[in-house]
Amino acid sequence: MSPTATKSKNPVSPKDRMKIPRQLMPEQPAHERAHNFEEVNLGYNAELAQQEAKRCLECAKPTCTDNCPVGIDVKKFVELIVAGDFLGAAAKIREANVLPAVTGRVCPQEDQCEGKCLLSKKVKPLGIGYLERFVADYEQKMGTHVVPKVAPTGKRVAVVGSGPSGLTVAGDLIQKGHKVRVFEALHEIGGVLVYGIPEFRLPKQIVREQIDYMRAMGVEFETDVVVGRTLTIGELLEEEGYDAVFIGTGAGLPQFMNIAGEHLNGVYSANEFLTRINLMKAYKFPVYDEPMLDLKGRDVAVIGGGNTALDAIRSALRLGARKAYVIYRRSDAEMPARAEEVHHARQEGINFQMLTAPVEFLSDGKGWLTAARCVRMELGEPDASGRRRPVPIQGSEFDLPLSVAVIAIGTSANPIVQSTTPGLGTNKKGYIQASDETQRTTRKGVFAGGDIVTGSATVILAMGAGRRAANSIHEYLTTGDW
Numbered sequence: 001m002s003p004t005a006t007k008s009k010n011p012v013s014p015k016d017r018m019k020i021p022r023q024l025m026p027e028q029p030a031h032e033r034a035h036n037f038e039e040v041n042l043g044y045n046a047e048l049a050q051q052e053a054k055r056c057l058e059c060a061k062p063t064c065t066d067n068c069p070v071g072i073d074v075k076k077f078v079e080l081i082v083a084g085d086f087l088g089a090a091a092k093i094r095e096a097n098v099l100p101a102v103t104g105r106v107c108p109q110e111d112q113c114e115g116k117c118l119l120s121k122k123v124k125p126l127g128i129g130y131l132e133r134f135v136a137d138y139e140q141k142m143g144t145h146v147v148p149k150v151a152p153t154g155k156r157v158a159v160v161g162s163g164p165s166g167l168t169v170a171g172d173l174i175q176k177g178h179k180v181r182v183f184e185a186l187h188e189i190g191g192v193l194v195y196g197i198p199e200f201r202l203p204k205q206i207v208r209e210q211i212d213y214m215r216a217m218g219v220e221f222e223t224d225v226v227v228g229r230t231l232t233i234g235e236l237l238e239e240e241g242y243d244a245v246f247i248g249t250g251a252g253l254p255q256f257m258n259i260a261g262e263h264l265n266g267v268y269s270a271n272e273f274l275t276r277i278n279l280m281k282a283y284k285f286p287v288y289d290e291p292m293l294d295l296k297g298r299d300v301a302v303i304g305g306g307n308t309a310l311d312a313i314r315s316a317l318r319l320g321a322r323k324a325y326v327i328y329r330r331s332d333a334e335m336p337a338r339a340e341e342v343h344h345a346r347q348e349g350i351n352f353q354m355l356t357a358p359v360e361f362l363s364d365g366k367g368w369l370t371a372a373r374c375v376r377m378e379l380g381e382p383d384a385s386g387r388r389r390p391v392p393i394q395g396s397e398f399d400l401p402l403s404v405a406v407i408a409i410g411t412s413a414n415p416i417v418q419s420t421t422p423g424l425g426t427n428k429k430g431y432i433q434a435s436d437e438t439q440r441t442t443r444k445g446v447f448a449g450g451d452i453v454t455g456s457a458t459v460i461l462a463m464g465a466g467r468r469a470a471n472s473i474h475e476y477l478t479t480g481d482w
C-alpha cells in the first residue's frame with residue numbers, strides 16, 4: 001500500500017499533502033446552539049472542501065474503501081472534488097450509497113473509512129465524512145439528481161420498515177427495474193433517522209429530500225401499516241402477490257433497568273422521549289406545544305453513554321433544562337457514543353457523571369420523580385463485551401435531585417413480525433436469523449437486515465446489509481434459486 005501520484009489531478013505533491021492541516025468544520029458556537037435545534041455543524045464551502053480533498057494521499061490500495069460497509073470509492077470521489085467536479089463526486093458516491101447527505105452527517109467515520117486512512121499514522125485523517133456531506137449538499141442545492149431510467153422486470157418487492165436498511169434495499173432494487181413498496185408503521189418515513197436522531201445533528205429536511213429522490217425514482221411508500229398487525233408477511237407473499245419481502249424493522253424496543261421507581265412520572269425511555277421531541281415536534285416549541293416536555297428550569301439526567309443518550313440530553317438542554325446530566329457507569333474510554341458528539345456535548349455544558357449508576361428513583365409520594373439515588377463505580381475485569389466491568393463502590397451512594405430521567409441503556413427486537421411469520425427463524429434474543437452474505441432468512445422469499453438482525457448498530461452497517469439484501473433479492477428474482 002503506497003501513496004501514488006501517477007496521473008494525479010492533485011496539484012499538491014504527495015510529500016506536501018501532509019503539511020496541509022485538516023480543515024475544521026465550521027460550527028454554531030456552543031453557547032448559541034445549546035439553546036436552539038439548528039444544525040451544529042455548518043458544512044464546508046467549496047474552498048474548504050477542495051483544500052481538504054487535496055490532503056488525500058491517493059493510495060494505490062485505498063483502505064478507506066475496504067473499511068466502508070457499502071464500499072464507497074473514496075479515492076475517486078475525492079479526486080473529483082480536487083478537480084472541481086462536485087456533481088461528478090456526488091454521482092460517484094451515489095453508485096454505492098443512496099443516502100450520502102445522511103451518512104456524511106452521522107456515520108462513525110473514525111471507526112470506518114477515516115479510521116483506516118493512511119494519513120492518520122502521522123497526522124489527522126482525511127475528513128471523508130465532511131467531504132461526503134459537502135458534495136451531497138451541493139448536489140441537493142443544485143437540484144440536479146439524475147433519475148435513472150431502467151426497464152421494468154415485472155417483479156414486486158415489499159420492504160417492511162423505512163429505516164436506512166429498508167431505504168437502501170428500496171433504492172437499489174428500483175434501479176434494477178423491480179417495483180418496490182415500503183410499508184412503515186409510523187406516520188413518517190425514515191426510521192431512526194427521523195424519530196431518533198434530532199434536528200441539530202440531522203435535519204429532517206435532509207432525510208425528506210433523500211426520500212423525495214427515491215419517490216422520483218418510483219419507490220412507493222405506505223405509512224401507518226404495522227406489519228404483523230395490519231397485514232402479515234404471509235399475506236404480502238401469498239395474497240398481495242409480492243415476489244419477495246425484506247424485513248428491516250430495526251431494534252426499537254426499549255430496555256429498562258428494572259430498579260425501584262422506574263414507573264414514576266418523569267421517567268422516560270429514550271425512545272419515547274426522542275419520539276416526543278422529533279415526531280410530536282417538541283423541538284418546534286412554541287409552534288408545537290408538547291406540555292410533557294416543558295423542561296424549563298428542570299433538572300434532567302439521561303442514563304447511558306451511547307449516541308441515543310447524548311441525543312436525548314442535548315435535546316433536553318435545548319428544551320430549557322437547568323441542569324443536564326449524563327449518568328454513565330463506565331469511563332470515557334468505554335463510551336460508545338461518537339467522539340465528535342461527546343466533544344460537542346461537553347462544549348455545550350452537559351455534566352458527565354462518569355463511573356456512576358442509579359440504583360433507585362425516588363418520588364415525592366405522589367408518583368412524581370424527585371431524585372435518582374446513585375452509586376459510584378470502579379472498573380474491574382473485562383466482561384463478555386471486552387469492556388472493563390463496572391463494580392459498585394461500597395458506601396458511595398448519593399442522591400441527585402431530578403425531575404426528569406431518561407433511560408438510554410439500549411434496545412432490543414420488537415417481536416411483532418417474528419411472532420406472526422411462521423418459518424422465520426430467530427436467535428435467543430429474538431433477532432431474525434439471516435445469512436451474513438445474502439441476508440436470506442429461513443423462510444423462502446424473505447430477507448432481513450439492519451438492527452433487526454444484528455441488534456442496535458449503525459446507519460452504515462444497516463445500509464451495507466440493505467445493499468447485500470438487494471443484490472441477493474435481485475438474484476433470487478432473476479434466477480428463482482433459493
Ligand SMILES: Cc1cc2nc3c(=O)[nH]c(=O)nc-3n(C[C@H](O)[C@H](O)[C@H](O)COP(=O)(O)OP(=O)(O)OC[C@H]3O[C@@H](n4cnc5c(N)ncnc54)[C@H](O)[C@@H]3O)c2cc1C
Nearest residue numbers: 161163164165185191192196227250450451457458459462
Ligand atoms: C437516537 C439514536 C441515535 C443514533 N445515532 C447514530 C449515529 O449518529 N450514527 C449511526 O451510524 N447510527 C446511529 N444510531 C443507530 C442507527 O440509527 C441504527 O443502527 C439504524 O437506524 C438501523 O437501521 P434499520 O434500518 O435497521 O432500522 P430503523 O432505523 O430502526 O428503522 C426501522 C423502521 O421499521 C419500522 N417498523 C418497525 N416495526 C414495524 C412493523 N411491524 N411494520 C412496519 N414498520 C415497522 C420502524 O417504525 C422504523 O421506522 C442511532 C440510533 C438512535 C436510536
